[in-house]
Amino acid sequence: xxxxxxxxxxxxxxxxxxxxxxxxxxxxxxxxxxxxxxxxxxxxxxxxxxxxxxxxxxxxxxxxxxxxxxxxxxxxxxxxxxxxxxxxxxxxxxxxxxxxxxxxxxxxxxxxxxxxxxxxxxxxxxxxxxxxxxxxxxxxxxxxxxxxxxxxxxxxxxxxxxxxxxxxxxxxxxxxxxxxxxxxxxxxxxxxxxxxxxxxxxxxxxxxxxxxxxxxxxxxxxxxxxxxxxxxxxxxxxxxxxxxxxxxxxxxxxxxxxxxxxxxxxxxxxxxxxxxxxxxxxxxxxxxxxxxxxxxxxxxxxxxxxxxxxxxxxxxxxxxxxxxxxxxxxxxxxxxxxxxxxxxxxxxxxxxxxxxxxxxxxxxxxxxxxxxxxxxxxxxxxxxxxxxxxxxxxxxxxxxxxxxxxxxxxxxxxxxxxxxxxxxxxxxxxxxxxxxxxxxxxxxxxxxxxxxxxxxxxxxxxxxxxxxxxxxxxxxxxxxxxxxxxxxxxxxxxxxxxxxxxxxxxxxxxxxxxxxxxxxxxxxxxxxxxxxxxxxxxxxxxxxxxxxxxxxxxxxxxxxxxxxxxxxxxxxxxxxxxxxxxxxxxxxxxxxxxxxxxxxxxxxxxxxxxxxxxxxxxx
Ligand SMILES: [Zn+2]
Numbered sequence: 001x002x003x004x005x006x007x008x009x010x011x012x013x014x015x016x017x018x019x020x021x022x023x024x025x026x027x028x029x030x031x032x033x034x035x036x037x038x039x040x041x042x043x044x045x046x047x048x049x050x051x052x053x054x055x056x057x058x059x060x061x062x063x064x065x066x067x068x069x070x071x072x073x074x075x076x077x078x079x080x081x082x083x084x085x086x087x088x089x090x091x092x093x094x095x096x097x098x099x100x101x102x103x104x105x106x107x108x109x110x111x112x113x114x115x116x117x118x119x120x121x122x123x124x125x126x127x128x129x130x131x132x133x134x135x136x137x138x139x140x141x142x143x144x145x146x147x148x149x150x151x152x153x154x155x156x157x158x159x160x161x162x163x164x165x166x167x168x169x170x171x172x173x174x175x176x177x178x179x180x181x182x183x184x185x186x187x188x189x190x191x192x193x194x195x196x197x198x199x200x201x202x203x204x205x206x207x208x209x210x211x212x213x214x215x216x217x218x219x220x221x222x223x224x225x226x227x228x229x230x231x232x233x234x235x236x237x238x239x240x241x242x243x244x245x246x247x248x249x250x251x252x253x254x255x256x257x258x259x260x261x262x263x264x265x266x267x268x269x270x271x272x273x274x275x276x277x278x279x280x281x282x283x284x285x286x287x288x289x290x291x292x293x294x295x296x297x298x299x300x301x302x303x304x305x306x307x308x309x310x311x312x313x314x315x316x317x318x319x320x321x322x323x324x325x326x327x328x329x330x331x332x333x334x335x336x337x338x339x340x341x342x343x344x345x346x347x348x349x350x351x352x353x354x355x356x357x358x359x360x361x362x363x364x365x366x367x368x369x370x371x372x373x374x375x376x377x378x379x380x381x382x383x384x385x386x387x388x389x390x391x392x393x394x395x396x397x398x399x400x401x402x403x404x405x406x407x408x409x410x411x412x413x414x415x416x417x418x419x420x421x422x423x424x425x426x427x428x429x430x431x432x433x434x435x436x437x438x439x440x441x442x443x444x445x446x447x448x449x450x451x452x453x454x455x456x457x458x459x460x461x462x463x464x465x466x467x468x469x470x471x472x473x474x475x476x477x478x479x480x481x482x483x484x485x486x487x488x489x490x491x492x493x494x495x496x497x498x499x500x501x502x503x504x505x506x507x508x509x510x511x512x513x514x515x516x517x518x519x520x521x522x523x524x525x526x527x528x529x530x531x532x533x534x535x536x537x538x539x540x541x542x543x544x545x546x547x548x549x550x551x552x553x554x555x556x557x558x559x560x561x562x563x564x565x566x567x568x569x570x571x572x573x574x575x576x577x578x579x580x581x582x583x584x585x586x587x588x589x590x591x592x593x594x595x596x597x598x599x600x601x602x603x604x605x606x607x608x609x610x611x612x613x614x615x616x617x618x619x
Contacts, residue, residue, distance in 0.1 A: 073289040086249035095141035104242035106223040110230040111246030114284025117226035121195045125161045126153050129189040160189040167198040172205040179213050192221050199225040200232035214240045248283030269310035276315045327362040328390050334435045356427035360414040367406050370394045409434040437601030504554040513550040522570025532562045534570035
């Protein structure tokens with residue numbers, strides 16, 4: 001596969017074994033030809049060829065010190081299908097095809113980097129060309145490994161097995177060479193085999209040139225393609241290949257593989273250390289083995305001649321990962337709303353060299369596990385008992401909606417930390433924001449709470465009265481004091497309410513006057529048979545006579561209508577009051593602690609009225 005040069009290529013050599021050159025370390029990650037010219041297959045773990053079990057029997061001894069050092073990914077490259085981890089389905093299919101002699105002319109191996117695509121291609125080459133120890137065998141799923149073709153292929157010197165990396169040979173000329181050579185029979189083997197790695201890198205012309213041969217390949221030719229990006233292949237090529245999708249290797253399988261390697265290498269390793277490496281490898285055996293290599297080198301340096309022991313702590317340090325325990329502490333502080341503890345944890349981790357982005361990722365991973373656990377899927381995932389316990393505990397305590405909000409807030413924070421000029425500051429702010437918003441009720445609960453606020457009269461009423469000032473009382477009709485003062489002057493009886501009067505006027509069919517009364521008239525004094533008023537700015541007509549007439553018709557009484565002086569401020573009109581009420585209402589909502597928290601958490605959020613002001617008031 002077209003592996004990028006190994007990031008761990010600068011590995012420190014250990015003292016006892018021969019030092020690996022930088023070139024060799026790098027080559028381990030590269031699609032080098034088979035085997036190793038320096039030390040041929042001797043060091044390869046030997047498994048009985050017929051065994052399909054994933055774990056390999058191998059001497060439980062450290063390699064002899066005379067052997068040159070070989071990176072693990074290369075040393076443990078599978079030599080039989082049995083050693084290929086996690087691809088049982090594919091091996092089964094292939095075994096069936098070989099047994100029934102129904103082999104396609106072209107195979108396509110797909111899958112993420114490091115799952116064993118090239119290894120599989122080489123194994124297939126062996127399987128097809130093996131002649132068995134006695135030289136009479138046919139194609140087999142269990143290549144013997146001892147016959148001349150097997151050994152030559154393993155050592156990368158078989159003349160009829162041609163490997164090409166399409167990443168560096170994309171042109172039509174490269175393909176043409178192949179096509180020319182295809183015509184000639186295999187020199188010494190049963191099949192002439194072309195392994196083309198990263199085949200999606202071929203140019204369109206190169207594909208077209210290849211297509212003709214793919215359509216009618218000579219019987220002695222097999223093509224083995226490998227690719228990480230199968231969608232980039234032309235469908236004309238896809239349709240001519242038998243396709244094998246190699247699976248991402250699961251973490252438990254990787255752990256098993258790593259412990260086997262550790263046993264063989266005479267290295268002790270914490271189970272948690274291997275679990276961390278498996279998780280960092282993301283399904284790639286080779287990436288995982290490279291990390292393990294590095295971890296063993298670190299442990300060697302630390303051991304000072306004692307037995308090598310790979311600890312979880314070393315691996316975390318090496319990978320710049322936050323300690324799981326610390327991650328749980330951080331989440332606990334966050335959920336408990338303990339901001340100072342939260343900042344302490346973040347600062348300590350930063351001082352230890354943990355990247356802020358790793359902290360965010362760690363939190364997201366925890367939340368993800370909690371979500372899985374809530375669905376009964378995640379129990380077995382935690383590497384340690386403490387972690388499993390903590391996750392189960394959170395899964396029981398947190399609501400599903402809360403977990404999802406946590407995830408969203410963390411995801412947003414993660415993006416901010418990634419792009420921020422000062423990631424540590426961004427991480428602190430993001431985590432604090434998550435903390436403040438973490439215990440917010442979900443939207444459903446929020447709506448119920450708003451309804452509650454709106455329904456509580458003391459809350460709904462207060463600020464409105466406060467806004468209208470001392471005149472508010474007049475809006476309810478007239479203040480007792482005022483009605484007393486006026487009572488002596490004309491009619492006795494209860495003081496009329498302005499709203500009632502408007503209703504009466506409208507009921508008498510004088511809708512226009514009613515409209516004017518509610519929209520434009522600011523009442524200064526109101527008593528039975530007496531009205532002193534101001535007009536709201538903007539209304540120019542003299543409403544006096546019309547008003548007198550309308551009130552007479554509506555109440556059957558003569559009214560004394562008087563326009564107040566410019567210095568007298570009336571009670572705001574009904575329309576003005578409604579507007580003020582709606583604003584006050586929105587203020588209550590805005591100032592309620594919950595909504596404030598929501599606004600802080602989502603700075604871009606806006607408060608929308610649902611169904612207009614009346615709905616908010618009377619919900
Ligand atoms: Zn063989």
